[in-house]
Amino acid sequence: MARTDRAARDIAAPTDRVYAALVDREALARWLPPDGMTGRFERFDARVGGSYRMVLTYADGTAAPGKATADTDVVEARFVDLAPGRRVAQDVDFVSDDPAFAGTMTMIWEVSEAGNGSxxxxxxENVPPGISAEDHAAGLxxxxxxxAAYVET
Known part of the structure; x- marks a missing residue:
């Protein structure tokens, strides 16, 4: 059965600023990689039907081996829905020879007003079985x- 992972956070920033950080190449490269990783885009086109290729590099590849190489994860993503100010949906595939990481995962980011922020x-959705639920939750x-640190400053 396909797995769905969820995470949420209240952020002290207006929804338009948060949404902008979800679709901006420079912003995503700074905040999306979880602790212990850096990211860079090989291409980026934020529009419905557009795509990106992101290379995530582990600071210590021995602690968490990469999916693409010993110290990298590579993702191919396509923007499937952009609702300005509210939602970004992407279909994501990991570049890997390991069948445990095969299949398309759909990532949906939704932003709404909450108190004095967002x-x-x-x-x-459809998280590949090779991604542990615990590691994914920590990464998210x-x-x-x-x-939050990026948009609250």
């Missing part, structure tokens, strides 16, 4: 914390 809810929490 509520960001993340949902990953880290990325959301990075997003």
């Amino acid at each position: 509520r960001v809810e993340f949902r990953a 929490a880290s990325s959301l914390a990075n997003l």
Whole structure:
């Protein structure tokens, strides 16, 4: 059965600023990689039907081996829905020879007003079985914390 992972966080920033960070190449490269990783885009086109290729590099590849190489994860993503100010949906494939990481995962970021800021809810559908639920939860929490730090300053 396909797995769905979820994470959410309240962020002290307006929804338009949060949404902008979800679709901006420079912003994503700074906040999306979880702690212990850096990211860079090989291409980026944020529009419905557009795509990106991101290389995530582990600071210590021996602690968590990469899916593409010993110290990298490579993702191919396509923007399937952009609702300005509210939602970003992407279909994501990991570049890997390991069948445990095969298949398309759908990532949905939703932003709504909450108090004096925003509520960001993340949902990953059809998570490949090679991604442990515990590691994914930690990575999502880290990325959301990075997003908050990025937009709250």
